[in-house]
Amino acid sequence: MPRIDRHLLRQVAYPFVVAIGLVVALVFLFQARRLARAALGLGLTLSDVFTIFASALPPFLVLAIPIAFLLAVLLGLGRLSQDLEIVAIRASGATPLRIGRTTILLGAVVSLGCIPIAVIGEPYGLRTLHQRLVSVGLRNLSQAVRPGVFSEDFRGSAVYARQRSDDGTLSDVLLFDERDPERTVMMTARRGRVTTDSSNHVSFRLEQGEMHFGTPIEPSRYDRLHFERAELALDAHDEISRRTKFVSIIGRLTMTQMREIFENQDRDRDRDRADEVYARRVEQTYWRRLAFPSMAFVFGVVGAAIALTDRARSRARNAVIGILVVVAYYVSTRIADIAVFNDLLAPFVAAWLPNLAFLVPAFVIFMRSGRPK
Numbered sequence: 001m002p003r004i005d006r007h008l009l010r011q012v013a014y015p016f017v018v019a020i021g022l023v024v025a026l027v028f029l030f031q032a033r034r035l036a037r038a039a040l041g042l043g044l045t046l047s048d049v050f051t052i053f054a055s056a057l058p059p060f061l062v063l064a065i066p067i068a069f070l071l072a073v074l075l076g077l078g079r080l081s082q083d084l085e086i087v088a089i090r091a092s093g094a095t096p097l098r099i100g101r102t103t104i105l106l107g108a109v110v111s112l113g114c115i116p117i118a119v120i121g122e123p124y125g126l127r128t129l130h131q132r133l134v135s136v137g138l139r140n141l142s143q144a145v146r147p148g149v150f151s152e153d154f155r156g157s158a159v160y161a162r163q164r165s166d167d168g169t170l171s172d173v174l175l176f177d178e179r180d181p182e183r184t185v186m187m188t189a190r191r192g193r194v195t196t197d198s199s200n201h202v203s204f205r206l207e208q209g210e211m212h213f214g215t216p217i218e219p220s221r222y223d224r225l226h227f228e229r230a231e232l233a234l235d236a237h238d239e240i241s242r243r244t245k246f247v248s249i250i251g252r253l254t255m256t257q258m259r260e261i262f263e264n265q266d267r268d269r270d271r272d273r274a275d276e277v278y279a280r281r282v283e284q285t286y287w288r289r290l291a292f293p294s295m296a297f298v299f300g301v302v303g304a305a306i307a308l309t310d311r312a313r314s315r316a317r318n319a320v321i322g323i324l325v326v327v328a329y330y331v332s333t334r335i336a337d338i339a340v341f342n343d344l345l346a347p348f349v350a351a352w353l354p355n356l357a358f359l360v361p362a363f364v365i366f367m368r369s370g371r372p373k
Contacts, residue, residue, distance in 0.1 A: 063295075065296060108296075114292070157175065250285050255289065286347075287352065
């Protein structure tokens with residue numbers, strides 16, 4: 001590798017490593033409230049904490065790595081421009097393409113490295129995150145019945161227990177089940193225990209108790225049933241959904257599953273509007289998983305075009321410009337989302353259009369930056 005390429009690579013590589021750490025930290029700070037709302041207060045173990053944050057990392061890295069690369073290019077080449085090293089290199093006869101090829105090729109390598117993170121790591125991470133949050137949430141719900149307090153964490157039900165032993169056994173249990181307004185049930189039991197399963201259901205296993213039935217249709221009718229053992233399944237879907245709603249359902253799909261959804265929708269002639277919009281969103285996410293990693297290459301060209309202009313800027317100003325570029329890119333993706341929802345753009349076009357909208361002007365500016373005035 002020529003000396004000039006090694007020098008340029010060092011100027012970009014070091015800030016890139018630091019920028020990845022900073023951007024990941026910032027992204028986690030912005031997302032910490034969601035994770036905290038979903039996970040804190042659930043009696044997390046060290047394994048839970050590690051799994052939750054590790055599985056949430058791949059979706060963040062897909063965006064954090066290209067953004068960090070843009071900042072690294074702006075800071076690295078910006079320092080060379082500020083110290084007039086770019087002027088000296090140009091004076092030796094180097095073209096903008098010769099100067100910027102190192103960052104552009106590095107951006108292409110970074111983009112290729114991001115593809116497995118987006119295609120494999122993101123859906124696997126989101127599925128793992130969702131499964132662990134559900135598991136922790138169910139575990140918490142199974143321990144939610146506190147002695148002497150009515151627990152209303154279950155849809156249409158309330159539970160009370162006078163005592164709770166260390167092994168989780170409840171004593172003197174009182175349970176109201178009003179999920180069916182036509183058949184209200186009250187249960188009392190000497191002992192009870194809460195169990196959970198993977199279907200977001202919490203079961204109350206009761207021993208030595210009574211069931212009391214009433215109905216508003218026949219107010220004068222009252223039924224009472226004695227039992228030695230009984231089991232009542234309560235739905236915890238609302239509570240689990242509230243804690244995990246920020247984990248995208250589409251994001252948890254693999255590329256193969258996404259392709260099956262929108263290809264089957266294209267063959268379905270009786271599709272309704274909701275299914276069509278959902279299929280278009282899935283298709284856009286499918287292509288965006290390839291478009292987002294390529295941001296590193298696009299941002300490499302954008303950063304080189306900004307840094308190689310004749311006007312020298314401070315590194316702080318280059319960092320501000322980089323942030324503005326990221327904001328503009330984000331706005332363009334939101335506009336593309338709206339266009340897909342309103343059938344104004346095909347999902348494939350909407351996924352790749354922001355990249356082209358930044359790449360073409362940046363490449364033109366990049367090639368014109370070295371022309372003599």
